[in-house]
Amino acid sequence: MAASDIxxxxxxxxxxxxxxxxxxxxxxxxxxxxxxxxxDKICGDALSGKVVEVLKKLDPALVAQLQMRSEFLGSYGVTFIAPNGDALRVPFKKDIGEQTPPPGFISKRVDFDQWLVEKVREQPLITLREQTEIRQYERSETGYRAIAKSGEVFEASMIIAADGAGSTFTKDIAGLRVEPEHNCFGLRAYYKNVSGLDHQNFIELHFLKEFLPGYFWIFPLPNGYANIGVGMRADVMSDRKLNLKKEFEKIITSHPAVRMRFEQAEMIGDVKLHGLPLGSKKRQLSGDHYMLVGDAAMLIDPFTGEGIGNAMMSGMLAAQQVSRCLATQKFDAATMAQYDKAVYDRLWSELLLSYRMQQLVNYPSIFNFVVRKANGNAVLRETIMAMFEDLDLRSRLKDPRFYFKLLFS
Ligand SMILES: Cc1cc2nc3c(=O)[nH]c(=O)nc-3n(C[C@H](O)[C@H](O)[C@H](O)COP(=O)(O)OP(=O)(O)OC[C@H]3O[C@@H](n4cnc5c(N)ncnc54)[C@H](O)[C@@H]3O)c2cc1C
Structure with a gap:
């Protein structure tokens, strides 16, 4: 029997x-x-400002640790490359100087996840059980019975399913289905010696006109490595019968805006594919005695592919919900719905905005126009910058009058 029933x-x-x-x-x-x-976990390895925000809430000393360790590269912004090749450099924060602590980081997931698990191991209240694959769930009088591959049984008054994009709990118990138009596939490879990486470690998102509505990324990593990949919505992939690996190779070897940067580059390891369940739709994230967290709750940003920050944010909110449930001894679906509300109160406005931006990618001329305008318009540039720091500004972006003023002023 397990040590705790959470x-x-x-x-x-x-x-x-x-x-x-x-x-x-x-x-x-x-x-x-x-x-x-x-x-390892197949990922772009970019840790956004939201990761830093959640870590600060957990313990501000953790962020200082990231800055000190060589596996973590501080990143100061993102460059969007429009379909016509124009680039828009957007710092994550205003007024970045020499001494500004990095607003985001990039780190191979093998290192970041290990670092988090080291923090887990330091906590006597957490019983960590590795090599324990849960295969089956049954309702019990007090909650759920989770049965491991080994046959071991865990009795739980509360299950928090954070078992990723292929969560069997999400499918079998929560009853959520993967919908191709709200799902993406991503492919990642590690390279050395990619040229032209940004001097402030900006991550690069390339919206190549031959590969829309998908995107190609170049993210610098510590020690001269780079994380390179492509992402494409699952419905578009199947409509066009796309082979993502072939598309990736084509971009690296022959795309005029990209291939020069890979002339001296060497791939380290294999190309790997993984699903990204997008948060472009609201779902029911909890029920009697359970909550879904992170990819199991399908919370990935539909425009940027960011999911680590949303996984950590939903994890923090799930812990707060557990505390409320224990205080009242209520674990029923109506009580658990407080968790859904907390998650969507925090994340829905930005997920919805990102969904709109994902749709904008279907109109390359508008995308080109926004990038061109932002390069010549300090207010628009600063607004886009502020989206990474300030949610109120994100909500301003939903008001059509705002665009009118910006674009025609
Ligand atoms: C190609 C690609 C690029 C991406 N790029 C970025 C990026 O740059 N930045 C970003 O923020 N996000 C990115 N994401 C999304 C990000 O990887 C995920 O959102 C993030 O990993 C979600 O974390 P999680 O804890 O929910 O799930 P995971 O990180 O998938 O962790 C789930 C864990 O559950 C375990 N598990 C699974 N099944 C069981 C079981 N039955 N029993 C026990 N354990 C189980 C697994 O071993 C795993 O350790 C990318 C995703 C992909 C595919």
């Missing part, structure tokens, strides 16, 4: 963050993962 499935950023916030609240839990850490 059971978290998956020790990725979502599950590990849930466990760490529970420990901060003085609540013991069991955290299981089918892997043994360190383990």
């Amino acid at each position: 059971l978290i499935l998956g020790a990725g950023p979502g599950g590990a963050t849930t466990a760490l916030f529970l420990a901060k609240l003085g609540i013991p839990c069991t955290l299981v993962d089918k892997a043994t850490f360190p383990r």
Whole structure:
């Protein structure tokens, strides 16, 4: 029998963050993962400002640690490359100087997830069980019974499913289906010696006209590495019968705006593919005795592909919900719905905006226009910049009058 009856499935950023916030609240839990850490996760490896925000809430000293460690590269912004080749450089913060702490980081997931799991191991209130794959769930009188591949049984009054994009809990118990128009496939490869990387480690998102509505990315990493990849919506992939690996190779070897940068580059390891369940649609994220967190809750940003920050944010909110449930001893679906509200109160406005921006990519001439205008218009440029820091400004972007004023002023 497990040590605590709060059971978290998956020790990725979502599950590990849930466990760490529970420990901060003085609540013991069991955290299981089918892997043994360190383990790899296919990802772009960009840790946004939201990751930093959640870590600060957990313990401000953690952010200082990231700055000190060589596996983490501080990143100061993002460059969008429009279909016509124009680039828009958007710093994550205004007035970045020599001494400004990095607003974001880039780190191979094998290192970031291991670092988080090290924090988990330091917490006596968390029982971490690696190499423990949960295969089956049954309702019990007090909640759920989770049965591992080994046959071991975990009795739980609360299950927090943070078992990623392929979550069987999400499919079998929560009843959520992967919908191709709200799902993306991404392919990632590691390279050395990619030329022309940004001097402030800006990440690059290229919206190549031959590959719309998908995107190609170049993210610098520590020690001369770079994370290179492509992402495309699943429905578009199947409509066009696209082979993502072939598209990726074509871009690297022959796209005029890209191929020069790979002339001296060497791929390290293999190209790998993984799904991204997008948060472009609201779903029911909880029910009697359970909550879904991170990719299991399908919370990935539909425009940027960012999911780590949303996984950690939802993990923090899930821990707060556990605390409310324990205080009232209520675990029913109506009580758990407070969690859904908390998640969407925090994330929905930006997910919706990103969904609109994803649709904008279908109109390359508008995309080109916005980038050209932003390059010549300080107010628009600063507004886009502020989207990364300030949610109120994001909501301003939803008001059509705002565009009118900006574009025709
Ligand atoms: C190609 C690609 C590029 C991306 N780029 C970025 C990016 O640059 N920045 C960003 O923020 N996000 C990015 N994302 C999204 C990001 O990778 C995810 O959103 C993030 O990993 C979600 O974290 P999680 O904790 O929910 O799930 P995961 O990180 O997937 O962790 C789930 C854990 O559950 C475990 N598990 C699974 N099943 C079981 C089971 N049955 N029993 C026990 N354990 C189980 C797994 O071993 C794993 O450790 C990208 C995704 C892809 C595919």
